Amino acid sequence: MNYCKKHWTLILGSLVLLMMVSGCKKKPPPTPPAPPPKPVTATLSANPTSITAGQPSTLTWSTDGADDVTLDGQKVNVSGSQTVQPTETTTYHLAAKGAGGTQEATAQVSVAQPTPAPTPQPTPQPTATDEQVFAQAAQDIYFDYDKADLRPQSQQIISHLAEVMKAHPNWKVQIEGNCDERGSTEYNLALGTRRADAATQALTQAGVPADDLKTISYGKEKPVCTEANDDCWQRNRRDHFTLTQH
Amino acid sequence: MLNKTRIHFTLLFIFIALPFTQILAQDQIKTGTNIGAPIRLAASDFKQANADPANGPLLSAFNQTLWSDLDNAGIFEMVAKSFYPSGTPGAPSDINLSAWGNPPVNAAMLAFGNLGAASGKVTVQGWLYDVKNTSSPQVLGKEYREDASTDNARLIAHRFANEIITRLGGIPGVAETKIYFISTRSGHKELWTMDYDGANQHQLTHLDSIALSPRVSPDNSRVAFSALGSSWQIRMYSLDLSRMVSFPHFGGGNYSPAWSSDGTKLAFSSSMGTGSSDIYIADSTGAAPRRLTTGKTDVSPVFNPKTNTQIAFVSGRSGLPQIYIMDADGSNVQRVTDQGYAVSPSWSPNGLLLAFSWVRHYGPGIPGGADLYVMDVASRQIVQLTHDGGRNDFPSWSPDGRHIVFQSTRSGTEQVWSVLADGTHLQQLTREGRNTQPNWSYR
Structure with a gap:
């Protein structure tokens, strides 16, 4: 949107300039020839000229013999620099106007996209990528002792996972609730069920279809560690996510 | 705390003991013991009924299981075997009631019998005697016959133990569970x-x-x-x-x-x-x-x-x-x-x-x-x-x-x-x- 505005401003500016130039021509020349005005010069450069989206580039310009300098239609000092962060490849226009005429200069900043832009027809992605994307997004979430409430950090993980899952509607995910070794085998199965259900509820509330989710409790049957200490108990009080279909 | 716990234990024992002590009181068995207190029971090792070489392991499994079942039942005070009269009784004719009923044995009840293997079968005869009832001491007399194996010797011991526990305890024992x-x-x-x-x-x-x-x-x-x-x-x-x-x-x-x-x-x-x-x-x-x-x-x-x-x-x-x-x-x-x-x-x-x-x-x-x-x-x-x-x-x-x-x-x-x-x-x-x-x- 900004890019379009810049261009319209540019086109309008050029038109006004043309009209003014032609208007001048129509005027009769003034009395005895004055010393020729100093010719106007202008340079504009960008450094670096290639960035990836979101990175900055510095525009540097200098002019000579001009008293009215605009950069993309905005009045600026006769020389100076400015930092820009374009999201797409952009050509910046410098216009310098003085008694000796008008000079323009351009500089282009080419922008590389960090991820390829989505194409109209989604093409199936290679398996490895899906699994990598899933592994990155679906981190284990941890619970307090005898609790199935999501911690704030877990809610962030779930929100992010929900967005990734919505971008991959063919994914099916199994949510596995786990408990530490303390307490009864049967009660821990019920507690693990509730922990898995807590993640399921949060994901469906964030817009993931319930059909894409399956919950299972492993109670205290599948621990990741077996030491009887707080650290290991905490590591076992978790929901683990598994990508079962993609 | 300890006293309180003891009181609770007593209460608990009443809960558990009530059903069978009531039945015991109604029963016609003359135990010679105070109702509600554990019955003082002697269980003699069973005697070999013949000289079959298979008897050894069968008898050992049987004697061990019978003693363990009776001891586990929770209603008997088992009289240690070291107090028993010399000589293993295998049949009613071997029993001298006064030797079992007087100190040091001082048993109220006596279990005894014999075991013999023959032609791949094991036969067990078992008796339960009310030692203090000199005129009619026999409470139980049982005979069992199964294929000869230590598993079956244990099984027969469980059955005989259950008979004794059921008879003296009022409800079936758990030896076959x-x-x-x-x-x-x-x-x-x-x-x-x-x-x-x-x-x-x-x-x-x-x-x-x-x-x-x-x-x-x-x-x-x-x-x-x-x-x-x-x-x-x-x-x-x-x-x-x-x-x-x-x-x-x-x-x-x-x-x-x-x-x-x-x-x-x-x-x-x-x-x-x-x-x-x-x-x-x-x-x-x-x-x-x-x-x-x-x-x-x-x-x-x-x-x-x-x-x-x-x-x-x-x-x-x-x-x-x-x-x-x-x-x-x-x-x-x-x-x-x-x-x-x-x-x-x-x-x-x-x-x-x-x-x-x-x-x-x-x-x-x-x-x-x-x-x-x-x-x-x-x-x-x-x-x-x-x-x-x-x-x-x-x-x-x-x-x-x-x-x-x-x-x-x-x-x-x-x-x-x-x-x-x-x-x-x-x-x-x-x-x-x-x-x-x-x-x-x-x-």
């Missing part, structure tokens, strides 16, 4: 069985997955349990057919099945309806499951076996798990434990007592030292059954209400133990692998 449990010794948690005294252990299922929570049906025909496939399902092992039989699959996770004592209903925990675990009740075929609770972490239901109109269960609805009781239609829910971490209820056969596992004073820094407790359901009075011995969980009552089998880490690993309901006669039944979740058969 089984215990079902989960063992890891094959590399997976599978369903196993053993005799009540820990003998004859063998594996029943080969699912190569995780089997949990075995509960045998009241008619001893099937064992219901929960196993992990693509989800947790209630599964059925047929003891009649020695194989798995079908049972309906439900949605979600399905755990901790429990039979009603008439065998018509199964209660269990399921997340089929809400995504979290609630208590359901279904026909024993699995038909018509319906939800009874809404507690979200409700599990481990158990019927009151006397009436089948009440169910005890565990719920985390108020925080740490507690024991609750409700009517079998889901109404009238009452919490019966008030603190700590209380799980794994087991209802006594007479319907009066609940055994459960409890970390009574739970808190940060207090490791999970769970002990077994017994609650009188009517008065809510509680007696501690195990003390300071690792984590004790999953109590299950014997059908005579005199014993409890449970799992404990007191030996270092999870093993199955049994104990008399007054806290005495603690015995380790398993040693190999990890063994958990014992369930005592109904008969």
